[in-house]
Structures are given as structure tokens and as C-alpha cells.
Amino acid sequence: MDDKLERFRDFIKRSGLKSTRQRDEIASWFFGRSGHLSAEQIYRAVKQITPGIGFSTVYRTMKLLCEAGLVQERRFGSDTEALYENLSHHHDHCICTSCGKIIEFENEKIEELQQLVAKRFGFELSSHRMELYGVCSDCGEQDGRTVPPRSQSRR
Amino acid sequence: MDDKLERFRDFIKRSGLKSTRQRDEIASWFFGRSGHLSAEQIYRAVKQITPGIGFSTVYRTMKLLCEAGLVQERRFGSDTEALYENLSHHHDHCICTSCGKIIEFENEKIEELQQLVAKRFGFELSSHRMELYGVCSDCGEQDGRTVPPRSQSRR
DNA sequence: CTAAATGCAAATTGTTTGCAGAAAC
DNA sequence: GTTTCTGCAAACAATTTGCATTTAG
Numbered sequence: 339m340d341d342k343l344e345r346f347r348d349f350i351k352r353s354g355l356k357s358t359r360q361r362d363e364i365a366s367w368f369f370g371r372s373g374h375l376s377a378e379q380i381y382r383a384v385k386q387i388t389p390g391i392g393f394s395t396v397y398r399t400m401k402l403l404c405e406a407g408l409v410q411e412r413r414f415g416s417d418t419e420a421l422y423e424n425l426s427h428h429h430d431h432c433i434c435t436s437c438g439k440i441i442e443f444e445n446e447k448i449e450e451l452q453q454l455v456a457k458r459f460g461f462e463l464s465s466h467r468m469e470l471y472g473v474c475s476d477c478g479e480q481d482g483r484t485v486p487p488r489s490q491s492r493r
Numbered sequence: 494m495d496d497k498l499e500r501f502r503d504f505i506k507r508s509g510l511k512s513t514r515q516r517d518e519i520a521s522w523f524f525g526r527s528g529h530l531s532a533e534q535i536y537r538a539v540k541q542i543t544p545g546i547g548f549s550t551v552y553r554t555m556k557l558l559c560e561a562g563l564v565q566e567r568r569f570g571s572d573t574e575a576l577y578e579n580l581s582h583h584h585d586h587c588i589c590t591s592c593g594k595i596i597e598f599e600n601e602k603i604e605e606l607q608q609l610v611a612k613r614f615g616f617e618l619s620s621h622r623m624e625l626y627g628v629c630s631d632c633g634e635q636d637g638r639t640v641p642p643r644s645q646s647r648r
Numbered sequence: 649c650t651a652a653a654t655g656c657a658a659a660t661t662g663t664t665t666g667c668a669g670a671a672a673c
Numbered sequence: 674g675t676t677t678c679t680g681c682a683a684a685c686a687a688t689t690t691g692c693a694t695t696t697a698g
Binding site: 649650651652653654655656657658659660661662663664665666667668669670671672673 | 674675676677678679680681682683684685686687688689690691692693694695696697698
Binding site for chain 4: 510511545548
């Protein structure tokens with residue numbers, strides 16, 4: 339985890355920006371977690387450590403982390419809120435439309451086929467997004483909607 | 494195209510709602526187009542036909558069309574704006590991060606693998622989303638970013 | 649010292665809602 | 674007639690920006 343903080347500091351230096359307490363606090367807290375976190379969740383957590391922190395600093399820092407290639411911004415379903423993900427190994431998502439559970443997975447075979455598809459259209463593939471929506475075994479029976487429903491709000 | 498309008502009318506009747514000029518106007522205009530349209534684009538176009546139309550009616554009608562299973566709401570990249578898609582045959586998207594071009598494709602093989610993946614996690618798959626991001630042949634050389642960039646704004 | 653970062657409040661964007669009048673059924 | 678719709682303006686949520694002040698290099 340600590341080398342990611344290091345990599346962030348490097349990125350900041352390389353870009354002629356400044357290292358600050360807030361940036362370090364946000365980045366190191368975030369790198370210590372996994373999963374998908376909203377700006378608000380990050381804000382609330384870091385506020386405990388650095389009470390004076392502002393919402394805009396969180397947004398600005400998360401954007402920097404994205405530019406540094408260490409974090410990815412995601413939007414699931416038709417949710418309007420961005421979730422930030424600690425980008426370590428590449429993976430895709432399987433999301434339960436009933437309880438909201440998110441499972442991360444990788445599938446080499448699918449990735450290969452994606453490359454093939456892209457190539458066929460003359461695309462130089464740089465990234466992709468794949469999300470599978472369904473009902474997990476815990477949630478069992480449920481009506482089979484075709485459209486990924488708005489994920490449950492957090493507030 | 495016209496049977497989709499018919500299906501929409503059926504849906505409205507079945508749900509105990511009312512058929513109105515605005516709903517018909519929006520739905521039939523929308524079904525006559527293809528691709529991915531924003532609420533604003535729809536609003537502006539329908540306004541030409543029915544000048545008094547309101548933005549909220551567009552949103553409300555598009556939501557109904559989604560509920561009827563005839564349209565799907567999408568969000569590409571980290572764009573915050575929803576795009577509505579006329580849902581006829583299932584397909585996925587290949588998006589140029591440089592010019593914004595969107596190619597629709599289907600790949601049976603990938604779909605099968607997705608089913609397999611879902612099954613492995615005990616999921617009953619209901620839908621998925623797959624987007625390939627890259628640079629199309631027209632746009633040629635470009636720096637290879639890892640993160641799908643915010644798509645170009647329309648205003 | 650100087651340029652860049654912070655925190656705050658105000659602005660923006662995309663979308664939803666409350667309500668009075670207008671249209672469906 | 675009664676219920677549902679519409680258009681508008683106001684409300685909202687998520688995110689961004691302007692600016693005076695603070696901080697890093």
C-alpha cells in the first residue's frame with residue numbers, strides 16, 4: 339500500500355505540484371481501504387483525522403489520483419454518484435441488483451475476445467468496463483428485470 | 494418502429510395511466526431515431542414539434558419508456574449525463590475516447606462466458622453492460638490513457 | 649518570496665418534485 | 674367528475690469553481 343502513496347508523491351513532484359498534508363491524508367487513508375467508495379465516504383472518514391478538510395479537496399485529490407492512474411472513477415447502474423476504486427489489479431464487476439453486493443472478477447478469455455472485437459473495428463483498445471447485473475444466491479428469487487435498477491441510495 | 498409506439502401505449506393502458514399527446518410525441522420521435530440521445534437532445538427536438546413541452550415531461554416519459562422495457566438509460570465513461578437508447582436488439586458498445594464515436598456490436602461468445610462467470614458466483618444474470626474504450630482508426634495515434642476520460646461535453 | 653493548495657460559499661449541471669391549471673377517461 | 678398529466682419554477686444532489694488566505698518549495 340505504501341508504495342502507492344510513494345507513487346502518488348512522485349506523480350505530484352513530476353507534475354510540478356505540491357505535496358500537502360491533506361493530499362497525503364486522503365491518499366493514504368484511501369489506499370488503506372478496498373472496495374468502492376464515494377466522495378462523501380472519503381470525506382467523512384478523512385474529516386476524523388483532519389477535521390478542517392473540505393469537500394473540494396477530496397474531489398480535487400481523487401481527481402489527481404485518477405490522473406496518476408492509481409484510482410478509477412466508476413458509476414454503476416444508473417447511479418449518479420461516482421465511486422472511487424483503488425486500482426491495483428484489473429478486474430470487472432458482478433453486481434447483485436437486490437442487495438447491492440459487488441463481486442470483483444477477472445476473465446482472461448473475455449479480455450482476449452474484447453481485444454479481437456476492438457481490432458475488428460480498427461480500435462486501439464485502452465480500457466474497458468464490464469458489469470454483470472443479476473441476483474445473487476443469498477437473495478434468491480426475485481423478479482427478472484432487464485434494466486439495471488438504480489442502486490440503493492446511501493443516505 | 495410503430496409497433497414500439499403501440500407497445501408503449503399498451504404499457505400505459507395496462508398500468509392504468511393515460512395516453513397523452515406529449516407522450517406520443519416524445520415516444521414516436523424517439524423511436525424514429527437510433528443511437529444514444531440525451532434528455533436535452535430529445536427535449537430540443539420534440540420542442541420543434543410541440544413547442545410548449547417541458548423538460549420534466551421528457552424525463553418523466555423517458556423513465557416510463559425504460560419501465561416499459563423499450564428504452565435503456567446509459568452512462569458512458571465518467572460522464573454524468575444519461576443517454577437513452579432505443580432498445581431493440583441487445584448489443585454492447587465500443588467507444589472512441591478521442592472523437593466520441595460509438596460502435597454497437599454483439600458477441601455471442603462473450604455473452605456465453607459472462608453467463609459462466611455469473612453462474613460460478615451463484616448469480617442469476619439479468620443484464621450486463623460492456624464498453625470497450627480505445628482510439629478508432631480515424632483518430633489514429635494518441636496517448637494511451639488507462640482511464641476512460643470524461644466524454645466530450647455537448648455544450 | 650512566489651506559485652500552488654486549501655476551505656468556504658456560491659455557481660453549475662443534470663435531474664426530480666410540488667403545485668395549480670389542463671387534459672384524459 | 675375525478676384522476677392523472679403537464680409546465681413551470683423551485684428543490685435537489687453531485688460536483689466544480691472563484692477567491693481570499695494559508696502553506697510548500
